[in-house]
Amino acid sequence: MAQQALAQAHYAGGYPGAVSYVAPAGYPTSVFSSYYAVPSGQEPQPALYDPVLNITYPRNLTNPDTIPTNDPDPIYLPQPIANLTTAQQQLVIDNVLGQIGELINGTYITGNCSKCIAALSVAKSAAQLAPALVPAAMVQLCTSTGFHSASTCAEDFAADTFGAIWTQILALADVSGLDGQYICNSLSSSFCAAPPVSPLNTTGLFTKPKPANATAPPASGQRVKVLHMSDFHLDPRYKVGSEGNCSSGLCCRSNVANSGLRSGQISYPAPAYGSYLCDTPYDLGLAALQAVAPLTGTCVDEPLAWTVYTGDLVAHDPQSQLSRAFTEYSEESIYYMFSKYLTGPVFPALGNHDTNPEAIDAPYSMPGNLSQQQSWNYDHVASLWQLNGWLNATAAQQARTHYGAYSVKNHYGLRIITFNTDFWYHSNFLNFINTSNPDVSGTFKFMIQELQAAEDAGEQVWIIGHVLSGWDGSNPIVNPTNLFYQIVDRYSPHVIRNIFFGHTHEDEVMIYYANNATNMSLGTALSTGWVGPSVTPLTNLNSGFRMYEVDTGSFDIYDAYTWYADVSSFPSLVNSSHGPTFQFEYSTRDTYGPAANWPATAPLNATFWHAVTMAMETNPALVNTFNKFEGKSSNSGFTTNCTCTGCVNAKICYMRSGSAALGRACPQGFSSVQSAFTGKC
Numbered sequence: 001m002a003q004q005a006l007a008q009a010h011y012a013g014g015y016p017g018a019v020s021y022v023a024p025a026g027y028p029t030s031v032f033s034s035y036y037a038v039p040s041g042q043e044p045q046p047a048l049y050d051p052v053l054n055i056t057y058p059r060n061l062t063n064p065d066t067i068p069t070n071d072p073d074p075i076y077l078p079q080p081i082a083n084l085t086t087a088q089q090q091l092v093i094d095n096v097l098g099q100i101g102e103l104i105n106g107t108y109i110t111g112n113c114s115k116c117i118a119a120l121s122v123a124k125s126a127a128q129l130a131p132a133l134v135p136a137a138m139v140q141l142c143t144s145t146g147f148h149s150a151s152t153c154a155e156d157f158a159a160d161t162f163g164a165i166w167t168q169i170l171a172l173a174d175v176s177g178l179d180g181q182y183i184c185n186s187l188s189s190s191f192c193a194a195p196p197v198s199p200l201n202t203t204g205l206f207t208k209p210k211p212a213n214a215t216a217p218p219a220s221g222q223r224v225k226v227l228h229m230s231d232f233h234l235d236p237r238y239k240v241g242s243e244g245n246c247s248s249g250l251c252c253r254s255n256v257a258n259s260g261l262r263s264g265q266i267s268y269p270a271p272a273y274g275s276y277l278c279d280t281p282y283d284l285g286l287a288a289l290q291a292v293a294p295l296t297g298t299c300v301d302e303p304l305a306w307t308v309y310t311g312d313l314v315a316h317d318p319q320s321q322l323s324r325a326f327t328e329y330s331e332e333s334i335y336y337m338f339s340k341y342l343t344g345p346v347f348p349a350l351g352n353h354d355t356n357p358e359a360i361d362a363p364y365s366m367p368g369n370l371s372q373q374q375s376w377n378y379d380h381v382a383s384l385w386q387l388n389g390w391l392n393a394t395a396a397q398q399a400r401t402h403y404g405a406y407s408v409k410n411h412y413g414l415r416i417i418t419f420n421t422d423f424w425y426h427s428n429f430l431n432f433i434n435t436s437n438p439d440v441s442g443t444f445k446f447m448i449q450e451l452q453a454a455e456d457a458g459e460q461v462w463i464i465g466h467v468l469s470g471w472d473g474s475n476p477i478v479n480p481t482n483l484f485y486q487i488v489d490r491y492s493p494h495v496i497r498n499i500f501f502g503h504t505h506e507d508e509v510m511i512y513y514a515n516n517a518t519n520m521s522l523g524t525a526l527s528t529g530w531v532g533p534s535v536t537p538l539t540n541l542n543s544g545f546r547m548y549e550v551d552t553g554s555f556d557i558y559d560a561y562t563w564y565a566d567v568s569s570f571p572s573l574v575n576s577s578h579g580p581t582f583q584f585e586y587s588t589r590d591t592y593g594p595a596a597n598w599p600a601t602a603p604l605n606a607t608f609w610h611a612v613t614m615a616m617e618t619n620p621a622l623v624n625t626f627n628k629f630e631g632k633s634s635n636s637g638f639t640t641n642c643t644c645t646g647c648v649n650a651k652i653c654y655m656r657s658g659s660a661a662l663g664r665a666c667p668q669g670f671s672s673v674q675s676a677f678t679g680k681c
Helices: 088-107 110-131 131-144 150-157 159-172 178-187 282-296 323-339 368-372 375-387 393-401 443-457 476-491 567-573 590-593 606-618 619-631 643-654 660-663
Strands: 022-023 221-227 306-309 346-348 406-409 414-418 461-464 496-501 510-511 525-531 542-549 558-566 578-587
Touching: 022 282, 088 110, 088 131, 110 131, 110 159, 131 159, 131 306, 221 282, 221 346, 282 323, 282 542, 282 558, 282 578, 323 346, 323 375, 346 414, 375 393, 375 476, 414 443, 443 461, 443 476, 476 496, 476 510, 476 525, 476 590, 476 660, 510 606, 510 643, 525 558, 525 606, 558 590, 567 578, 567 606, 578 590, 590 606, 590 619, 606 619, 606 643, 619 643
Parallel strands: 221 306, 306 346, 414 461, 461 496, 496 525
Antiparallel strands: 022 578, 221 542, 406 414, 510 525, 542 558, 558 578
């Protein structure tokens, strides 16, 4: 630890390590022990051995020229409530489809929301009596009504994509009540409006009241380097030279095209190191990992103190191309690469892409085998984390029990609590069952227990998740994030020191305030949610990562350094003697501290960030700087300047919104730099 102690002053030259790092050409072949043969110029194909499953993944799993078209994994359906013959079940389906057709086309029920709720109520009987036939019926209904194209209907509702999940929801949800409103809004915002946040009864939520005059612990003056990586999204099926500017879906694949060209023509050949509409090829991912040590000034003898990884390992394939095996492959590959290149332990959280079906995690309260339909994944990652030495046996068992979440005290005395944010993510459709309960999975009960134990023991905590709780409010559903906000209020600032997310692929920050943000001020700012930049360039972003300078007494952050690689430069690296350059982008303290009049010795805590937003109110140019860094200084052409009053006000509002309800109250249309802004200036 002594070797990692840092002086209070800035690093010599202002950088923790090298100013930039130029990766060698290609990839380090020594990282994996063996490879499948690939054509010259294509990405490596490791013959990847999984020590947990005791298998070597087959070549056809990731071969870019043999991408699958269906998911071969088990399909979970609710148990029927009656023992009907096949003919009787088909009669149920036919009757239900007929009734839904009458509801849609008839006039005796008016209003899209009322019609949708009524249709769900009719469909519920089909899911309870003939569940095996419901996915095909949903595809039929979707196609016949023109709700989506035939291919999209199959992608959304076929049994081996999300049809089995929707069947579970229809059978188990209160479709005529609040659950139905959530379902209909999810299907289309033109059906039902998004339900508002429900009143939260906090009686008995916490076993002890918040201590009077709860204050943050003192700093030790000793500082260490902590890496934050997020959203790797490895694409082992990346095809060099394929269409990098495809018309839909994930580009840089052999099975995509640009619809504006004749068959076989390529408008933008995919470079070896990645592109703005593509996920991370091995060449880019390994270049990023090689850059970490020289840029952060760490090595085996002076390692990173630890790394937080805020989720998403798997590429953005459509569900029909995904599988358990593909998820497990991505988990083993990336965690293995982390173990090779990142000094110090890694503390990962699961992202919405780190399961199969994508984003689906089932609460244990579901009946029968439905409650265990994702347990294979928790078992796998927990075992990998333990094998890599990042978690002990106790924490690994917690991860198996709590949906991949765990609580562990690291070697510096900081307690790290992770949680599975799929239980508030809007695309985990199983969240639409029992929506009146903000903690149907028990995730937050576990978090409260661990935070209370930490408070009793005088410990400090970092919380790590994936899908952010607030910002513009578009990603989570409202009730669980409202509960989380109360938890942060109860245990900040004396226990919870910082919170970390990923998911958006952008560089963002959120502030949590006391008393549910009824008063947003310097005196009420409690905790900070840091949203880490992504390794993947998808969509229209540069590739990047961040390092924090952290005090070992208070576990406050004293500076944050961000690096990026300019993805627009990758085409010029064809036949080059070197690979991508990862370069210094900015220091958080140097960029925002002077404008906020922030003391040089004070931490970058929630009070700092509120002071930054106050400075932004009088200096809109500071918002435009934030907006530039939000996209990792991308040159993709979509990082629109944020200079108009509407954009400035919206960004400040997002930064002050730590829950979905707060974020949704902000002006919309300026939250992401991945496409042109749609908000009103």
